[in-house]
Amino acid sequence: MKPFTSLTSSCVVLPAANVDTDQIIPARFLKTVERRGLGAHLFADWRVDEQGQPRSDFPLNSPSAVGAEILVAGHNFGCGSSREHAPWALLDFGFRAVISTGFADIFRNNALKTGLLPVALSAAAHGGLLDQLAASPRARVAIDLESQTATLPDGTSHGFKVDPFARHCLLNGVDELGFLLKEDAAIATYESAHPARVSTR
Amino acid sequence: MTRSANMSPPETLVDKIWSSHLVRPETESTPAVLYVDLHLVHEVTSPQAFAELRTRDVRVRRPDLTLATMDHSTPTTPRSNGHLQVLDTQASTQLKQLETNCDEFGIKLFGLDDSRQGIVHVIGPEQGLTQPGMTIVCGDSHTSTHGAFGALAFGIGTSEVSHVLATQTLLQRKPRNMLVQVDGTLPSGVTAKDIILAVIAKIGIGGATGHVLEYSGSAIRSLGMEERMTICNMSIEAGARAGLIAPDDTTFEYIAGRPFAPTGADWDAAVARWKTLASDEGASYDRSVQLDAASLAPMITFGTNPSMAIPIDGRVPHPTDADTSAERVDLDKALRYMALEPGQSLLGRTVDVVFVGSCTNSRISDLREAAAVMRGRHVADGVRMLVVPGSRNVKRAAEAEGLDRIFMEAGAEWREAGCSMCIAMNGDQLAPGQSAVSTSNRNFEGRQGKGGRTFLASPLTAAATAVAGAIADVRTLS
């Protein structure tokens, strides 16, 4: 996983609440056996119309979206299915962070494990950010993971919290599977004290 | 509820399962290392995890605690010469990849030609692999289904699938506890599906984020195992990490004699252990909600997430009545997508498709309920009804009882086992603009096919709707 330390970027605003993973990446694109290439289908049914043409009123299609690495989303972003294809698609499209007031559990977990930073701000800070971006759509936001702060276009800084372990892994590019594999002895000890409940054999 | 003999502080069921699966407890700086008793695998969320193992040259640690099945992108059109026709090359590549992976890593697979194949959350319980007190995971959010047996069962992402394959453990923070107390007797025509839709409407789509729901109360106790599975299945739709129900005699009776269930002295020991798995009296929950079963009506969703549900004889809410502006915007958008007006009744709204199936409602008792309504009646003109059993075992059991004949004589399609139109990956899907009453669990935009509109309801409501050709109240079906 690529380390994440800080990011300064313009944003795309998608203010709807409860955006589910079926919208982020519709199920018909889950037949792939790859992680890459899903960005082309990110928000497919919202981004493209019945004729396959980009919908001009969808925020990701706006000229101001070009180069934006931060998605500003509504509350409870990423609810629904456990598909990790959702953060993969967001990353593949070019996003590196999502700002909201709250994330669904599995989405947040998946995002942290793939290097996409979920930033949960207070409702007041999030509301302020929406206002500032409405006034100047190309304004930039600075996210610093070390200090867990987001600096908005108006210069105000706001704290956010990331699980200390996930933060450590992101800052240092530590991979969790590598970490768990080092627990081999402890796992073996547990296994010898706890006989298996079932066998699928 | 039981009180443990020693004087340790009272614990919830989740606390008990959690503490007995700790390879390493959590600290401020690191999550717990939690042991996984059973890992279920399907074709959609596993290929990239196996690829990760290959990249690192790591084996599957416990293939004997792992079981794979094919369900999501599998066809459900009737077999010709015993064989299934897979939708396209992408789907067949994905299915073949699972075969290759299971072969290479020594994992048992219920493939398309295995007589036990079916939806991952149907086969675990059906085979007796799902047992009380276990930790069960799968790269699938509806893994909460297995919580009906008093297991801590939750969905994980593909990175975590690779963690479990390689180490049989997960890095986890302990979830919070939320009690859902449902007391009273269900009126006739009202089922487990209606209870859970009412619970989700009450808690809200993200209301249980960070929590495990423990369902309790006399109404829950009186439910059979398949109904309990329907309840636990949809916990995720309120944002919960899992949902569970303490095991009791109903649970033990269901497990007894199943292929992977313990036998003889092992069975006695297991039951003795399972009987300790109830929340202690006085155990504290971070939150609790109550529901009166007697006051419930059949429930149906009107919007584009599962919390947007009303009693079937109720009226679609006015967005202007919403508590917050975000909710108003959400409701407005949902009603536009569903082509509904605020204040209208759903009864009498015509539908194009009725889908009976999915890990929520595709077990034998669900099919019996739907068949009881269909018997001697006919699917209305212009309506397509699909009945998709959750597993090949369910299919055979239904056929042995003649349920297939009832459905086919009524003009419904009797299909092979799989997820089918719940997720619309296999070619079973709505056309743009079509409406369906479905017994599945998600009504998100396009979930059942791009541009399709989904109304979630019970098998009884689905069958009544198929007969009427429009959304109907089973309690007043002529």
Ligand code: SF4
């Ligand atoms: S039936 Fe639907 S919800 Fe259940 S596992 Fe299959 S796709 Fe997921």
